[in-house]
Amino acid sequence: MGKSGGNFLAGAWLRTLAVALCAVLMMLGLSGCRNIFALPPCMPPEFTVTPSEAQPGDRVTVSAPDTKCDARYGQDAQVAVEVLDKSGTPVLKELAPMTDDGGFTFVFTVPAGMSPGKAGVTAYPYNVDWCDDTGVNNRAAPGPQTLVQVSCAQRLVPLIIRGA
Structure with missing residues (x-):
């Protein structure tokens, strides 16, 4: 050749x-659209509500441990906590400090006049696209937000409201 x-x-x-x-x-x-070489998704840690039954005027604690992954929510991270009545209407919406890894403790008083029945509590990182499964830190930019909360990731923990 x-x-x-x-x-x-x-x-x-x-x-x-x-x-x-x-x-x-x-x-x-x-x-x-996902990078298969990226780290696995880093979702917010599961939170607890203690006690699971309360009446108006009682104090309730909502808390979560730090994640086991590298969440990187930032030093000024906040968690949005909402208490929903038995019809699903928000009766309390507050922001509380959250660690860079998603841990937090928030204490609230059950609002007066809240009707007895099965209510709920939800908590999620504030100003973050927290329903993302790509493992990317999606901190929202400053200014007006256009994020749409996707119900697939919203965790609602039951809180039974007893009559006074």
């Missing part, structure tokens, strides 16, 4: 390599 045969084989090898590389890039592109 002469010099031209060697050039042909080298060229064929390079074309094969280029086709294989294009195929890999296409597969990565078709796998969705």
Whole structure:
């Protein structure tokens, strides 16, 4: 085989390599918008509500431990806590400090006049796209927000309201 045969084989090898590389890039592109080499998703930690039954005027604690992943919510991170009555109407909406890793403790007094029945408490990182599953820190930019809260990630912990 002469010099031209060697050039042909080298060229064929390079074309094969280029086709294989294009195929890999296409597969990565078709796998969705998620980077498959990124860290696993870092969702907010699960929170607890204590006690699970209370009456108007009682103090209730909502708390969560730090995450086991690298949440990076920031040094000024806040958690939004909402108490919903038995019809799902918010009766209390407050912000509280949260650690960079999502831990927090928030104490509230059950509002007077809250009707007996099964109410609920929800807590989620404030100004963060917390329903994202890409593992990316999605801190919202300052100014008016256009985030839409997606119910798929909202956790509602029951709080039974007893009559006085």
